[in-house]
Structures are given as C-alpha cells and as structure tokens.
Amino acid sequence: MADVEFTREAHVAHVRLNRPKSLNAITQEMDEALFGAWTEINADPDIWVVILSAEGERAFCVGADVSGGAERPSRMALGGGLTGIGGPLVTLRKPMVAAVQGYTLGGGFELALCADVIVAANTTQFGLPETKVGIIGECGVVHRAIRQLPYRIGLTLLMTGERMPAEDAYRYGLINEVVDFAGLDDAARRWAAKITAASPLAVQAAKDAALSRLGAPLEVALATRFEAIENYASSADKLEGRLAFAEKRAPIWTGR
Template identity: 65%
Template structure:
C-alpha cells in the first residue's frame, strides 16, 4: 500500500487507517491513491464483507486535504478520499458497508470522508466542522451537500455559514453519529459494529445498501417500482439457500458470500 495508509484484514473485515498523525491525517495525493487502492481491493475481494475506516493518533481523524505542499494544483489529485467523496474527480461507489471510527478533528474533507460511511462511531473528543467560509476558501461544495442531507437543515446551515464546529455529543443528538464512546473504546466499538454487520448475509447486506442508496433521492413510488439487479441476483445465490436451510434447521447460518 502507498504512503500514509495502513491496510489490513481481520477475518471478513478490512481495516483502512489514515496514518499521518503529525499532519493531522490530512490527505495528500499519495494517500488519495492508497485509499483508491484500498476501496478497489474491498470492492473486488469477495472475502471482504465490511470495512472500518479509522485514523492514527488521538488528536485528529482527518483535517481534510493537505494543501501545504501545493497538492491542489500539482495535477495529480484524484477525487478526495480515493474517489469515495466524489470531490475533484469521479465518484467511487463502495459496495461493501463502511464503518467510520472518528476521533479528534474531523474537519473539511475529513468530515466529508466520515459522512461517506454507513455507520459512524465517534470518540468523546471528536469535533466536526466545515471551515470553508471562516477561512475564506470555497471550492467544490461536496461537504455542504452531504451535510444538508445528513443533519437537520438549520444545524447544517449554521455549520456552513459560520464555520463553527459541533462536538461528539451534539453530533449524536442530531443523529449524525451512531454512538459516542471514550477514545480508548473507539476501535473496539467500531469493530463490534463491523462484526455485527459481518454476521449477516454479506450478499444480502450489499444488495440492501445498493438498493437504498441508489434510490435515496428519488420519490418513494420510483424506489418501489425499481428492479434492483443485486437483489435479483441474490435470489439464486448459495447464501440465500443457506439462509433458508439454517432457518428451517434452527441453526446459525454459515455464509460464504457467494
């Protein structure tokens, strides 16, 4: 894996870790490339069923894009977050569930990267912010579009217009995160979420994520009338037959992801 990212697997769970703590885990072009490689491996490896995104160091999850070295203008930057955010280039869709473990500063592009996750666990020292207007820098507005969809309207607008931050307790109250834990319990809690997801049928989980997110912005009647290829493909999978057999035999299912 390229510089600035740690990638490892634990059973069916992949762990992706931002590893530039001295730079507040800000994302440079090499990290973007490494993240792209990570998401690609997760998408294409059938033995990976869920991913956990975390960061090294207690001070910051991610302080956004690293612009100190001119990375924004060197012509090498792909979409921020290895394509996951869709800011600055083509969006990469992660088909497997993603759990984010967030501590310290999650600001700018770091906040946006966290919002790309399906589940967010926050340490009690986490702070979320959109600093663009406060520092007078407005580029692509991906973070604003995500915030207005994931937070109550007036809370999101306050963050966008003032550049102020919200803490972990506020984020939980507004429904942005799934839970707040002491920093020492952050990774353990995120992995617990991943294990719970991995205990379900992986193909059913992926089909459900695809169906929900692909029609999230559409009217209900359109979503109900849509045929979803992953759901239809699941009907003839080994896991569907295993699930039915396990239910009938009153035993735990042994999923294969196939």
C-alpha cells in the first residue's frame, strides 16, 4: 500500500494519507506524491471535488516527519505545496473536503485548514504544539489560524500550544460538521455529493473569485472582472442549467 493513496470515484478524487503507525506524518516521498495528486486534479476536467482523508483512528496528520532530523519536506513544501510551508504555494482549483480525526497537529492542522469544507470526528484534537516545545518556524498555520478563527481564540491557540477539541472548533465556525468516527467517511462523501450536484465550472469560478480577492477591500473585489466567471458564461454547462430550469428537470453537468 502506498503512503499516499490517490483514487477516483466518478467525479470525486480521493487522496488518503496512509501511514497510520507514524500518525500519518508526511515524508519527503509523501510530499512529492501529494504534489503529483494536486497537479493531476487541477489538470483533469472530470475531477470536480476532492476528499482528503487519512488512515487510522489515532491521527489525521501530525505534520512533517522529523524523525530523520529534517525540519520538514523541502521539495514542494508540506502537503505537496498545498500549504505553501517552506516552498511554493500550490493553489487547488477544485473544491476540497477534508475528513479529519484524532491528532490534527502542526502541519497536519495546516493541511486541514487548506480545505474548503472540514468534517471532523468527535475524537479530533486540533493543535499547534510548536511554542510549547520551544520551536517556531515560518509556518503558514500562524496566518491561517488567525484568519479562520476569532482573533483571541486563534492567537491563544498559537501562543499556548494547547489543543482544541472538535466541538470547540465547530462552535467557532472552523469546521462544518462533527460526527462519530464511524460516520466520518459517509459525512465527507455527503458533502462531496452536495458539491457535485452543482455546476462544477460555476463552483470552481466561485471559489476562484472568492479566494483571489479575499484580502482586498470590498469595493476592489466588486470592481474586479474574473476570468473564470466570464469563461463560464459561454460554457455548455451554463446552457444546460438554463435548459434544465426551463424543462423542470435536474441538470446533467459535463464540466465543459
């Protein structure tokens, strides 16, 4: 079995960390495999959504494997560049659902924060332990946590190294749903099905527009012309949406 499994099921890509005995810590080889997965997902028009998950009940991911003395994978940054830690940032154009459980720490927490939807088992513990053990690096989770959590919650999480249970993460709006571990896979698939029921090109255009101007003032975002949205206007799926509405039937999307 590969340490990173990449499979497809209809229009859903499944990326699964598979190193449970090491709490799914990411090695250099896993980092490169993840980069390959994100690259293929971005390039394939028949992939509409991604589910990122991990094997084993104890942990989703505890970050980079430092057992060999390296601080983190170095070629494409932790998570194949998805997090941008220590290397170039890879922007995933397709929506991603992260299914997390157990220890979701450090770079593993960061990897989860890169998702658009997060479902968590009630066993999940989110945390940034770096300061508690006397280290801190150029970690993007510092910046993502303070943006995705209320200011004082995010900052105290960074400063204390304490862990946040799934129920608190849900209360603060960090995650979308908390389920029993046994129902985690079904919950992720349910969210993926909700996304694939919508026009894939419209979803991708909406994600691109929302995230590309996230840090801009509202008036700048409103005045921006978005290429993905303009391209969608002449797509087959745009026409299909109109026809399906007029004919009172469910649309049949092609992603074209």
